[in-house]
Amino acid sequence: MEIYQMDYCLYCDRPIEPDLGWYELLFGPEERLLCQKCEGKLEKIEGQTCLLCGRSREGQDSQLFKEDICYDCLRWESNPKWKGVLAKNVSLYEYNSFMADFIARYKYRGDYVLAKVFSKDIQMKISSLDYDVIIPIPLSKERLYERGFNQAEALVKEAGFGVVQVLSRKHTEKQSKKSREERIHLEDIFKVKDEGRALIKGKLVLLFDDIYTTGSTLRHAARALLDSGAKKVISLTLARG
Numbered sequence: 202m203e204i205y206q207m208d209y210c211l212y213c214d215r216p217i218e219p220d221l222g223w224y225e226l227l228f229g230p231e232e233r234l235l236c237q238k239c240e241g242k243l244e245k246i247e248g249q250t251c252l253l254c255g256r257s258r259e260g261q262d263s264q265l266f267k268e269d270i271c272y273d274c275l276r277w278e279s280n281p282k283w284k285g286v287l288a289k290n291v292s293l294y295e296y297n298s299f300m301a302d303f304i305a306r307y308k309y310r311g312d313y314v315l316a317k318v319f320s321k322d323i324q325m326k327i328s329s330l331d332y333d334v335i336i337p338i339p340l341s342k343e344r345l346y347e348r349g350f351n352q353a354e355a356l357v358k359e360a361g362f363g364v365v366q367v368l369s370r371k372h373t374e375k376q377s378k379k380s381r382e383e384r385i386h387l388e389d390i391f392k393v394k395d396e397g398r399a400l401i402k403g404k405l406v407l408l409f410d411d412i413y414t415t416g417s418t419l420r421h422a423a424r425a426l427l428d429s430g431a432k433k434v435i436s437l438t439l440a441r442g
Contacts, residue, residue, distance in 0.1 A: 253289060319359075319439060401426055
């Protein structure tokens with residue numbers, strides 16, 4: 202009698218060999234979406250991190266940090282326009298070569314089902330955070346038409362959380378094509394919709410995006426939200442570049 206159905210890795214399509222201990226024999230094998238090899242290529246961010254941006258301190262040059270804050274964040278905080286705009290960012294994984302390819306396949310090639318891979322981790326982390334509303338970083342109308350879905354919104358919804366859509370975004374060149382300096386000095390690309398102001402007034406907002414690189418996108422979105430009445434803005438991203 203067959204006691205399990207073979208599953209296949211959503212990323213590489215290899216068969217996934219299930220664990221068959223007593224728990225699995227009694228209750229059935231737990232659903233696994235990646236094979237052991239692909240799971241092993243994901244690097245969770247654990248241990249000490251920058252208190253503001255979530256950059257891992259493991260294996261990093263100590264000169265990149267001043268006490269518990271990295272120098273990237275100190276530069277942001279030294280600018281009166283950006284000081285305290287983004288209260289904190291938390292990221293789940295390192296943006297290594299495997300994650301880069303994974304996100305590219307999900308984000309640019311429309312492989313929506315890959316969002317399921319991170320649902321449990323996103324669910325656990327969001328459940329541990331203090332917030333009133335979740336706002337995914339939006340795409341411009343042109344980019345949404347091009348991709349077919351908002352990758353940040355899909356990750357949150359697959360994890361079982363509702364979102365509010367209060368931000369609109371001006372269409373610009375893809376962030377991946379911009380230099381670090383160009384990303385940092387972006388013009389104001391986000392605007393809070395008139396009907397969204399009441400939804401964020403006095404609220405603690407949790408922004409969600411797929412990748413934190415320079416932190417510019419999240420800070421520009423946070424600036425627009427604070428200027429429209431939000432009490433405080435924190436963020437969660439899938440990966441930290």
